[in-house]
Amino acid sequence: RKKKYNNMSSEQKQKFSSKRKKKYRSMSSEQKQKRSLKRRARWAENQKSKKQSPEGKANMIAKLCHSPIRHDLNVAHAAVALSLKDKLKKQQPPMPIYTLNADENENIALNSIFLKHPKRTKITDQKTAFRNWEVDHIGANISANLIIRPTRANPFYILCDVAEIVAIDGVMLVGSGRHAVLLCATKVAVQNMVLCGKTSDILNDISSFKPNIKTGNKHFNSAGKCFSFGDHGAYEKLTDSGKSSVRQYSSKDNVKETHYGTILSVLLNSACDAIDKRLPYFSSVSALTTEVIMKELNQELLTGLPSHQSKYLSAHFNFNARTEIFHIERDVTYTLIFVPSGFNQTASGLQFQFRLNDFTTIIIGMGSGVTFTYAAWLLTHRQQCPSGDNSCFINCSAYGNKQIFSNARCTYARIFEN
Numbered sequence: 001r002k003k004k005y006n007n008m009s010s011e012q013k014q015k016f017s018s019k020r021k022k023k024y025r026s027m028s029s030e031q032k033q034k035r036s037l038k039r040r041a042r043w044a045e046n047q048k049s050k051k052q053s054p055e056g057k058a059n060m061i062a063k064l065c066h067s068p069i070r071h072d073l074n075v076a077h078a079a080v081a082l083s084l085k086d087k088l089k090k091q092q093p094p095m096p097i098y099t100l101n102a103d104e105n106e107n108i109a110l111n112s113i114f115l116k117h118p119k120r121t122k123i124t125d126q127k128t129a130f131r132n133w134e135v136d137h138i139g140a141n142i143s144a145n146l147i148i149r150p151t152r153a154n155p156f157y158i159l160c161d162v163a164e165i166v167a168i169d170g171v172m173l174v175g176s177g178r179h180a181v182l183l184c185a186t187k188v189a190v191q192n193m194v195l196c197g198k199t200s201d202i203l204n205d206i207s208s209f210k211p212n213i214k215t216g217n218k219h220f221n222s223a224g225k226c227f228s229f230g231d232h233g234a235y236e237k238l239t240d241s242g243k244s245s246v247r248q249y250s251s252k253d254n255v256k257e258t259h260y261g262t263i264l265s266v267l268l269n270s271a272c273d274a275i276d277k278r279l280p281y282f283s284s285v286s287a288l289t290t291e292v293i294m295k296e297l298n299q300e301l302l303t304g305l306p307s308h309q310s311k312y313l314s315a316h317f318n319f320n321a322r323t324e325i326f327h328i329e330r331d332v333t334y335t336l337i338f339v340p341s342g343f344n345q346t347a348s349g350l351q352f353q354f355r356l357n358d359f360t361t362i363i364i365g366m367g368s369g370v371t372f373t374y375a376a377w378l379l380t381h382r383q384q385c386p387s388g389d390n391s392c393f394i395n396c397s398a399y400g401n402k403q404i405f406s407n408a409r410c411t412y413a414r415i416f417e418n
Contacts, residue, residue: 112159265309
């Protein structure tokens, strides 16, 4: 009716309006009362349905507060679940972003770089894209050369105002903070030696039963070796029902698979705990999307990592890993990078670089025990490793990409909707 009315000419609208007025005047008081009650009931029903949906609730809060749409953790969880169950694929894969108030925490403010005005630029010849930022201001504790060596006492953050990223595809703000966390880096406490020996020996052992996923993978001209554990999105429908397109990474030895998968789980949980000490409940937001996938598809369809405490569906051992091209990636979780403790690995060897703009690049030295998490969709990045020497550098990683979400969404539709 609204569309029909909007398409009318001003003369037609005038006639329509006078016709309705005449009809209303000719009604009895009882008819008018009935009409009024009907309209109120219809309005109340619409409001109720809006309140019940996570998006409706978030929109109402945003209108009242005149601020960007934000979600508390429960509403965010429900919104991600709705997106997963959206068989028409109208909703963007969600990327939950943790928010805080840096003004209320002096330690965070002093150890942060604040960014503003993000701009996405496609680099056609390299088949990639950059997200360029302007630097708003830099905390007093940040080194002038922007080479970061994070410690437990002096962690490192990259933040921006939530209003800067609210319009970016897929971004879902979680919490009521004014600032969005784009990166947090710290150092873990001394761990139990769950991973022992020389890195070259560990590499040879894992190579004996696991394929290197970097082989033939032109991921922004990456090199080195990567061995993956847990689940990933696959085009083959390998379950008995033939409906699931999420499967476990291949392996030739189930005993060793469990052994190294358990080690990865322990290291992953240790890294998450280190970040949570800096940012309370961060791990509940950082891997919220994969946590929802695990809950909705349940353990019958997903193998995951040996320790089901992990909220990530997969994790990876990386040896001498490097990426030539700076890039951003359409992920649905924060990426978590951690270097196992106990290895004689200097921060000057393995490095992670974040390109903020043409003039500013931040370098994080990946020494033993360093762990950091970042939003790969919002920060342009690459990993660098010295080539040509006999050193063997190790680090571990965990993330959830758009493919795993898309495959999980298709799997859910095939199994539960049909």
